[in-house]
Amino acid sequence: MSRKLYLHMKLCCQCSACCLRCENCVEMLFVRGSGNCVQCDTPLRKSNFRVQLFEDATVDKEVEIRKKVTKIYNKREFDFPSLRDYNDYLEQVEDIVYNLTNNIDVENTKGRMEQYQRENKDIIQRNKAKLTREQEELEELLLLQQQSNEQRRLEVLQEEQRQLQAKRKSKQALLDELEQSKLPATILLAQHKVRAAQLETQIEQQKQNVKPTSLFSTGIQIGQTVSLQPLPRIQEVLYQYKPLQVETYGPPAPDLEQLSRFGYLNHVRAAMPQDTAGGYTSALACYRAMQDAFSGLFSVNG
Amino acid sequence: MFHNSSQKKFWTFKNEDELEQMRYMANEKFRRKALESGKPGVGDFTFLDRHEEDALFRHYERRLLDFCNAFKPAMPKAVVGTAIMYFRRFYLNNSIMEHHPRIIMLTCAYLSCKVDEFNVSSTQFVGNLLQESPAGQERVVEQILEYELLLIQQLNFHLVVHNPYRPMEGLLIDLKTRYPTLENPESLRKSADDFLTQAAMTDAGLLFSPSQIALTAILNSASRAGLKMESYLTECLGLKEDKETLMKMYDSMKRMKTLLKKYELPKQEEVNAYKHKLERIHAEFATSSNKRKRGYEEDGHVAKEPRLTEEDWTDEDLL
Numbered sequence A: 001m002s003r004k005l006y007l008h009m010k011l012c013c014q015c016s017a018c019c020l021r022c023e024n025c026v027e028m029l030f031v032r033g034s035g036n037c038v039q040c041d042t043p044l045r046k047s048n049f050r051v052q053l054f055e056d057a058t059v060d061k062e063v064e065i066r067k068k069v070t071k072i073y074n075k076r077e078f079d080f081p082s083l084r085d086y087n088d089y090l091e092q093v094e095d096i097v098y099n100l101t102n103n104i105d106v107e108n109t110k111g112r113m114e115q116y117q118r119e120n121k122d123i124i125q126r127n128k129a130k131l132t133r134e135q136e137e138l139e140e141l142l143l144l145q146q147q148s149n150e151q152r153r154l155e156v157l158q159e160e161q162r163q164l165q166a167k168r169k170s171k172q173a174l175l176d177e178l179e180q181s182k183l184p185a186t187i188l189l190a191q192h193k194v195r196a197a198q199l200e201t202q203i204e205q206q207k208q209n210v211k212p213t214s215l216f217s218t219g220i221q222i223g224q225t226v227s228l229q230p231l232p233r234i235q236e237v238l239y240q241y242k243p244l245q246v247e248t249y250g251p252p253a254p255d256l257e258q259l260s261r262f263g264y265l266n267h268v269r270a271a272m273p274q275d276t277a278g279g280y281t282s283a284l285a286c287y288r289a290m291q292d293a294f295s296g297l298f299s300v301n302g
Numbered sequence B: 001m002f003h004n005s006s007q008k009k010f011w012t013f014k015n016e017d018e019l020e021q022m023r024y025m026a027n028e029k030f031r032r033k034a035l036e037s038g039k040p041g042v043g044d045f046t047f048l049d050r051h052e053e054d055a056l057f058r059h060y061e062r063r064l065l066d067f068c069n070a071f072k073p074a075m076p077k078a079v080v081g082t083a084i085m086y087f088r089r090f091y092l093n094n095s096i097m098e099h100h101p102r103i104i105m106l107t108c109a110y111l112s113c114k115v116d117e118f119n120v121s122s123t124q125f126v127g128n129l130l131q132e133s134p135a136g137q138e139r140v141v142e143q144i145l146e147y148e149l150l151l152i153q154q155l156n157f158h159l160v161v162h163n164p165y166r167p168m169e170g171l172l173i174d175l176k177t178r179y180p181t182l183e184n185p186e187s188l189r190k191s192a193d194d195f196l197t198q199a200a201m202t203d204a205g206l207l208f209s210p211s212q213i214a215l216t217a218i219l220n221s222a223s224r225a226g227l228k229m230e231s232y233l234t235e236c237l238g239l240k241e242d243k244e245t246l247m248k249m250y251d252s253m254k255r256m257k258t259l260l261k262k263y264e265l266p267k268q269e270e271v272n273a274y275k276h277k278l279e280r281i282h283a284e285f286a287t288s289s290n291k292r293k294r295g296y297e298e299d300g301h302v303a304k305e306p307r308l309t310e311e312d313w314t315d316e317d318l319l
Helices: A023-029 A057-072 A083-101 A106-119 A121-180 A185-208 A256-261 A273-277 A282-294 B006-010 B016-036 B050-069 B077-093 B101-115 B122-126 B134-154 B165-178 B185-200 B210-224 B230-236 B243-262 B268-284 B288-293
Strands: A011-014 A020-022 A034-036 A043-045 A049-051
Touching (some): A282 B210, B050 B077, B101 B122, B165 B230, B185 B243, B230 B243
Antiparallel strands (some): A011 A020
């Protein structure tokens, strides 16, 4: 029997979490109903053990403590006059949870909790009621969604069944005709083919004929009037393009286009076919040389 | 382009006095640091003063140029120019006494190959040190790699250098296109090239823009050949109206020519004497970067060997 079977799947831990125990050990220890924890000697009850959800036991412990604390401290932002007050309240709650999780000042904290509970009993009740109402609404919605999903699935199934049946019927009809009718087989086959094609197109059309939904994807009902306020206009200054001015401290160098016109390119080595294939032109080298020659020519230093 | 480059913003200075001031400060800084280290028997005479440093600098710069010219595969001119510029910029803010120019010079060349996209592997690079054994070449590679980051840092990470070679090409093209008065601008190319090489060995690159240096080169070679080119400046460059800029340009060109005339290679005996002094200084005041070479020692350890014996390769090994 091991207290070290941490990896055993059904691990439980005490909500005041002094130690971890696997399920068998729990059974063993509490065969008599209640007893003390082996490691830290606190009185425990078997019912207090829960299945561990998280890998880290401390996290699980904290989760349990938090659940209990928020049952008591269940005020909402709505209940507070300002954001600052709400944040202060939240910080209080966190302090309490932290203390209880790390076994700091347990007595004091528990005392504080009890005091708070006594003082705010009615608010706690009211909030509890609100909570249950909200949960019920959510559940209703979920139920509705589930039902509609079910229905759709059933309808699809039924459609498929009908189509299958129709196909079978037409095949059967073909066989019957082949037996009874006096027309040659090829004509009968051709007729059958035409009928099958018609059936196909019918099915296609039905598929296309999706039932128009009553809801937009955002959840607004079709046909519901939504207030269309004009959006507030944001006036800004229009962007004006201004070409970049660069100071070269020298005479202006000729542009790429001017180079060939003024005959600069005659004095540069011509580009070979291998060069032009890569996108190189002699104008590029010439341009760079000219720019370099004139850049900073008139600059005075210091 | 040059007009919005870091070279123009940070590495172009007003006049030679400013440069001299910076070098003087670097020298002073080293002296102070060495004196503070509290080694005994150190006086002012052990240090190099400015003209001695200068002579050594010019000597090593010449060696750098020769190394680059003898380099296999052939190094493009721009790479050589960049290497020399790095060397010059480095010793603007650092003293020769602190970092030995022998290694810095090779590091400059190596870095310049990388920056100017002249692809040479480090093994190929040190393969050009013909006097060295392969083991010696390995050691050089290690040293270069150690100093590389220091070099980049002292250049303030401004690695793009604008050399006057392309501006010169551009001006020649312009002359051929727009200045028919000059019959054969190609004849000017050779002596303009020589002018540019000489200018690289002076502070011209730190004082003037590369296009100005190129223009001076061309005008100089034209005047040497007895050709008149003043109308180029006034007509083609549009300076007919702008007398002030024209005057300034002539002024800059004169200054540049003076710089070139002043240049002279230091005498060999002087260089040898100063080199001895330098080696002694380096042996005495081994800096932390040297300690790193011996492995990661704790700070309490004293350097066991003087640096002189560790440097197995000397200047003569370079060429």
